[in-house]
Amino acid sequence: MPYHHSDGTYVSRETTPEAGSQSQSAPHVSRETFLAGQTFSDMTAEADMSEAHVSRETNLDHSDGYSGTRTGSHSGGSRVVTPPVPEYDGGLNGGPDSDSDAGGDLEFDTPIARAARVAMTVRGQGDETWPRPGRCRIMSVANQKGGVGKTTTTVNLAVSLAMHGNRVLVVDLDPQGNASTALGMERTADSRSIYHCLVEDENLRELARPVPDVPNLWCVPATIDLAGAEIELVSLVARESRLKRAFAAYDYDELDYILIDCPPSLGLLTVNAMVACEEVLIPIQCEYYALEGVGQLLRNIELVRSHLNPELAISTILLTMYDGRTRLASQVAEEVRGHFGELVLKTLVPRSVRVSEAPSYGQSVMTYDPGSTGAVAYMEAARELAFRAQALVGNR
Numbered sequence: 001m002p003y004h005h006s007d008g009t010y011v012s013r014e015t016t017p018e019a020g021s022q023s024q025s026a027p028h029v030s031r032e033t034f035l036a037g038q039t040f041s042d043m044t045a046e047a048d049m050s051e052a053h054v055s056r057e058t059n060l061d062h063s064d065g066y067s068g069t070r071t072g073s074h075s076g077g078s079r080v081v082t083p084p085v086p087e088y089d090g091g092l093n094g095g096p097d098s099d100s101d102a103g104g105d106l107e108f109d110t111p112i113a114r115a116a117r118v119a120m121t122v123r124g125q126g127d128e129t130w131p132r133p134g135r136c137r138i139m140s141v142a143n144q145k146g147g148v149g150k151t152t153t154t155v156n157l158a159v160s161l162a163m164h165g166n167r168v169l170v171v172d173l174d175p176q177g178n179a180s181t182a183l184g185m186e187r188t189a190d191s192r193s194i195y196h197c198l199v200e201d202e203n204l205r206e207l208a209r210p211v212p213d214v215p216n217l218w219c220v221p222a223t224i225d226l227a228g229a230e231i232e233l234v235s236l237v238a239r240e241s242r243l244k245r246a247f248a249a250y251d252y253d254e255l256d257y258i259l260i261d262c263p264p265s266l267g268l269l270t271v272n273a274m275v276a277c278e279e280v281l282i283p284i285q286c287e288y289y290a291l292e293g294v295g296q297l298l299r300n301i302e303l304v305r306s307h308l309n310p311e312l313a314i315s316t317i318l319l320t321m322y323d324g325r326t327r328l329a330s331q332v333a334e335e336v337r338g339h340f341g342e343l344v345l346k347t348l349v350p351r352s353v354r355v356s357e358a359p360s361y362g363q364s365v366m367t368y369d370p371g372s373t374g375a376v377a378y379m380e381a382a383r384e385l386a387f388r389a390q391a392l393v394g395n396r
Helices: 031-035 040-061 111-127 150-163 178-182 194-200 224-233 239-247 268-276 288-292 294-307 327-343 353-361 373-393
Strands: 137-141 168-172 217-220 257-261 279-285 313-322 344-350
Touching: 137 150, 137 268, 150 168, 150 178, 150 217, 150 257, 150 279, 150 313, 150 353, 150 373, 168 178, 178 353, 194 224, 194 239, 224 268, 239 268, 268 294, 279 288, 279 294, 288 294, 288 327, 294 313, 313 327, 313 373, 327 344, 344 373, 353 373
Parallel strands: 137 257, 137 279, 168 217, 168 257, 279 313, 313 344
Antiparallel strands: none
């Protein structure tokens, strides 16, 4: 029977007419809720549905560290939508992490089915040819801070471009030689490398090796000898332009892209890369410390432009290691976009275990696990890079 609390709240009490059951009072419901006609069961159902919806979105959005959510500027700027493969999703409406079942058969709309369809889509896109630039684009992938994804970015962009009809040369200028390892280059104590080109004037063309299982892709590897090149270059004539002179051995009509993997420093090797190229691609990790070194890098780029290479310019910035579960990652992304504007690719590269595992097998993530969120993101970043070339240098 109904009764009133001392605060005037109206509550009904119902007894379940089942044998052996005891009367249980309904939880407290406010007068406003009762008068509005909303019962406690309605409220509970809505809360349960809301929790289930949030839980499902959270689990899907952050699978493998990738977030397909939208990020926007707190200052009211335009929202940035970052689906993994917006134009090549194979009807998945956002890739393997999408929570949408539109455009697909509900019977097969499971996480495994979505991931399988994306993997097939990524593999199948090797049959599509992306635009080739009107002339060879020489790009240094540089950031003096280590661990921001320079080598990973260089390797996976190169493989993605090569898979889609572009001819790519990777030059490994990092003494650690991680790009060479990821591209399956065998290196021994007697291996010829970029060191012999810079210090001993060997022909760069003769040092380039084809990358196994990836047509249209070559690599000039690095060996441990490169660690001493910084000191040996000091006494050489035109020490800052040794790499630029070596590139003259290549007929640029034979290549569409030359990607230079720079070491995590601002020494002579990095200066050689910036003198030899026209564009700089900067990977920036979506963490606070990654922003601290960008200012120094920009000052060094300006010095090289002023004194050694007036054609040098920052053309591309790629946000890497994005974790949508953290507010900091979104804030860093917003700050970078606010400062660099259109230079920043729309694609956010997520943290991905597969991206980290691939080099240990001598592969890029594009061939190791093409359906992973990391592979999908790098493929989309490479696609942006290729289509941006139309505005920068035209097509062939």
